[in-house]
Amino acid sequence: MSTVSYFADDVVQARDWYASLLGVDAYFERSTPDGVLAYAEFRIGDHQAELGIVHRAFEVTPSDGPCGAVLYWAVDDLDATLARLEELGARVHDEPRVRGEGFVTASVVDPFGNVLGVMTNPHYLSVVDRIPG
Structure with a gap:
């Protein structure tokens, strides 16, 4: 496993929730042109696996x-x-x-x-x- 993506309607809220759970802040973020946070990524664990929080608007199979x-x-x-x-x-x-x-x-x-x-x-x-x- 290198990356897992979880989806949320509010990426800021999800990013903050996972930061609280994991005890680390997201190291990378990307926003839409209108300023909505669309993606936040953490590196966690022994192998620094990536956990991405993706805005639900980009979910392929909701x-x-x-x-x-x-x-x-x-x-x-x-x-x-x-x-x-x-x-x-x-x-x-x-x-x-x-x-x-x-x-x-x-x-x-x-x-x-x-x-x-x-x-x-x-x-x-x-x-x-x-x-x-």
Whole structure:
């Protein structure tokens, strides 16, 4: 995974929500010619993956409900992460589910209608531990 895009009607509100969740500010932004923020991008995680917040006007297949593939972000503490997400206004989409030893997934719907997956993943941790530096 290099980039994931989430959509929002109000990119400023979504950018600020994700900045609060992630503890980092967006490093790149792009506005429409009339000054409406159309895109904000964060670099996050061990590999500086890109999380883009795109104005819903540019969504190719709009939906009235949560939809799309669920991309799971590896987290150190699933329960604390879920609590933080709910504190910020996300609602549970899928309760934590054990998928195998050490593999636990859950998902929420952010305040903008996007499904955000989180998980504990020992395989991911073992890969990160093998990266030099």
